[in-house]
Structure formats: structure tokens, C-alpha cells
Amino acid sequence: MPDAPTPVATVRWRAHLGSDAPREPGLIHVRHAAEANVFACPLPSLGGDFDRESWRITGPLEQGHAEGWGYVAGRGMAFAALHIDDGEHIDRPEQIQQAAFDTYNQLFRLQRSLGLGQVQRIWHWLSNVTAGEGDDERYRRFCRGRAEALDGHDHGMPVLPPATLVSSHRRGLRMHALLADTAVVPIENPRQVSAYAYPRDYGERPPAFARGGRVQLGATSYLLISGTASIVGHESRHVGDVSAQAREALDNVRAVMRNADCWQADRDLGALECLKAYIRDPDHAGVVAEIAAAEAPGVPLALLHAPLCRPELLVEFEAQMPLP
Ligand code: 3EB
Numbered sequence: 001m002p003d004a005p006t007p008v009a010t011v012r013w014r015a016h017l018g019s020d021a022p023r024e025p026g027l028i029h030v031r032h033a034a035e036a037n038v039f040a041c042p043l044p045s046l047g048g049d050f051d052r053e054s055w056r057i058t059g060p061l062e063q064g065h066a067e068g069w070g071y072v073a074g075r076g077m078a079f080a081a082l083h084i085d086d087g088e089h090i091d092r093p094e095q096i097q098q099a100a101f102d103t104y105n106q107l108f109r110l111q112r113s114l115g116l117g118q119v120q121r122i123w124h125w126l127s128n129v130t131a132g133e134g135d136d137e138r139y140r141r142f143c144r145g146r147a148e149a150l151d152g153h154d155h156g157m158p159v160l161p162p163a164t165l166v167s168s169h170r171r172g173l174r175m176h177a178l179l180a181d182t183a184v185v186p187i188e189n190p191r192q193v194s195a196y197a198y199p200r201d202y203g204e205r206p207p208a209f210a211r212g213g214r215v216q217l218g219a220t221s222y223l224l225i226s227g228t229a230s231i232v233g234h235e236s237r238h239v240g241d242v243s244a245q246a247r248e249a250l251d252n253v254r255a256v257m258r259n260a261d262c263w264q265a266d267r268d269l270g271a272l273e274c275l276k277a278y279i280r281d282p283d284h285a286g287v288v289a290e291i292a293a294a295e296a297p298g299v300p301l302a303l304l305h306a307p308l309c310r311p312e313l314l315v316e317f318e319a320q321m322p323l324p
Pocket of ligand 1: 165195208209226228229231309
């Protein structure tokens with residue numbers, strides 16, 4: 001008899017989250033249900049197709065909890081999730097800075113124990129993200145704590161991975177991370193200043209993420225594109241105009257694809273496996289969906305309600321594309 005094939009996804013993660021660990025290999029599929037479960041995305045859905053964003057993971061699977069993070073680990077790969085309620089003390093902004101420092105260091109310790117030394121992709125939901133003045137804004141303080149965690153040695157982000165950071169109506173900080181031990185190939189966007197090189201005006205320490213990255217997750221290699229907004233250079237464009245912001249953001253998605261050497265002019269954005277839009281005002285969902293459908297025809301689109309990390313930003317996209 002030939003060797004049994006490597007187990008492939010048969011079980012939907014979402015069918016198994018909760019008290020029971022998935023016992024078979026399956027797909028990591030994050031629910032978008034605005035619920036308390038740390039493995040879910042805390043944002044309300046505004047409609048669309050959420051089925052495509054899933055990560056194939058081979059078993060045997062182990063579900064556990066360590067360093068404040070819940071995780072499911074398979075062969076060479078894990079998905080980790082955390083939620084802390086920081087109390088949103090706007091008058092004590094050092095608390096969210098400390099929380100960022102702590103949760104990142106906890107993640108790095110979890111990675112060490114799992115032997116998965118590189119964050120492949122990370123998502124953050126930070127409530128009331130733009131509250132607070134100047135350098136004490138929650139987002140800026142968060143960036144400071146994250147940067148300080150990365151000042152340490154031997155951490156789990158030797159290469160900056162693609163990331164998303166948006167707000168949430170659920171108080172505190174939730175994070176999801178995909179972990180593996182393979183190198184991330186970061187991809188920047190020539191239309192934008194790299195976030196890690198943002199000028200001082202945006203905070204004492206810049207955001208630590210790449211605009212996109214080539215990552216290996218199980219058997220599949222992907223181009224993963226970070227949360228991408230209407231920013232050119234380092235400045236927000238088209239203040240007050242959601243349609244123009246959506247188009248500018250999609251041009252930035254294209255620029256990352258082009259820079260990743262997987263651009264197919266004839267397919268354009270149609271080469272994406274799926275697209276997700278974070279939308280500040282639920283009333284804008286229709287127009288954003290229309291623009292995405294026109295520019296990325298046939299690509300499954302998920303719409304979520306989320307305030308974004310600059311007050312003037314109305315829409316942000318993230319995307320994924322499997323690579324040959
Ligand atoms: C930007 O381009 C928009 O701080 O991890 C997008 C993706 C953004 C990730 C992060 C922030 C982050 O600056 C904001």
C-alpha cells in the first residue's frame with residue numbers, strides 16, 4: 001500500500017472552536033462574529049463572503065494556552081489569539097504601551113516554546129484607537145510598546161511581517177497571529193513610505209510591520225497584503241471622500257502585488273484569492289463593495305465595520321493571494 005497522503009483539511013476550524021479542540025487536521029477559519037471568543041474577529045460583519053480566508057494546517061493538532069495566548073498548533077505552523085481588556089484608561093496612556101510590550105513579549109515566548117520563530121502575519125484590534133492627545137494617542141503608545149518589545153534580542157519577528165491594526169467596539173486589545181519557522185520575505189510599496197520609516201510626526205516610535213510579505217503556511221506559499229489605506233508617501237489622501245480613498249487604497253494593493261514579482265497585468269486585482277474591507281461608517285459599505293467589485297471582479301469580498309487608526313481614514317483593504 002502506498003504511504004497515506006499528508007492529511008489535508010477536512011475539518012472547518014469554526015465548527016470546532018470553543019471548548020473542544022479540533023482533533024484532526026483542518027482549516028483555520030476565523031469567524032467574524034464580533035464575539036467574546038478570542039479566536040473570532042471582534043468586528044461586526046457588513047456582509048460579503050468570509051469563506052475564503054482560511055489557512056490549511058496539518059495535524060496532529062494541539063490546542064493549548066500559554067503566556068496569555070490561546071493557540072492551535074499543527075505541523076510547522078500555529079494560529080495564536082489573545083484578548084486583554086486594558087480598561088481603556090485614556091488618562092494613563094502608558095498602560096496600553098505596557099500592554100503592547102507585554103503581549104508581544106508573551107507571543108515571542110510562546111513562539112520559543114512552539115519552536116516557531118517567525119510571525120508570518122499579525123492582526124490587531126485596539127479599541128478607541130485614536131483616543132488621547134499627540135504622542136499619548138492610544139495607537140502611538142501601542143506602537144511605542146511594540147517597538148520596545150522589538151528592541152529586545154532574539155524575538156519572534158526577525159523580519160517584520162504583514163499586519164493589520166484597526167479599532168474595535170470591544171474594549172481592549174485583541175490579536176491574532178500566524179506563526180511558523182520559515183522566513184518572511186517582506187514586500188514594501190514604492191508609493192508609500194515604509195511604515196517603519198514614518199517620520200517623527202506620527203509618534204515617538206514608528207509602526208512595525210511590512211506592507212506585505214511572501215509567507216509559507218503549511219504547503220502553501222502566499223503573498224499576504226497588510227491593511228492598506230489611502231496613504232501616499234506617509235500622508236492620508238482624499239480626506240472625506242470614501243470612493244477616492246477606496247480607489248487609492250486598491251492602487252496601493254496593486255503596488256504591493258507589482259513589487260512582489262507576481263503581477264499579472266491581464267488579471268490585475270482579479271488574481272487575489274480574497275479581499276477584505278474595513279469600513280469606518282457602515283453607510284459606506286455599498287459604495288466600497290461597488291468599487292471593489294468593479295476593480296477586482298470575481299474576487300470574494302468581506303466587509304467589516306471598524307474605525308481605523310487615523311481619524312480621517314474611511315476604508316482599508318487587506319488581501320491574500322496564493323503563489324505557485
Ligand atoms: C498605515 O498604513 C495604516 O500598526 O500594525 C495598517 C496596518 C496600519 C498595520 C500596524 C497599521 C498597522 O499606516 C495603518
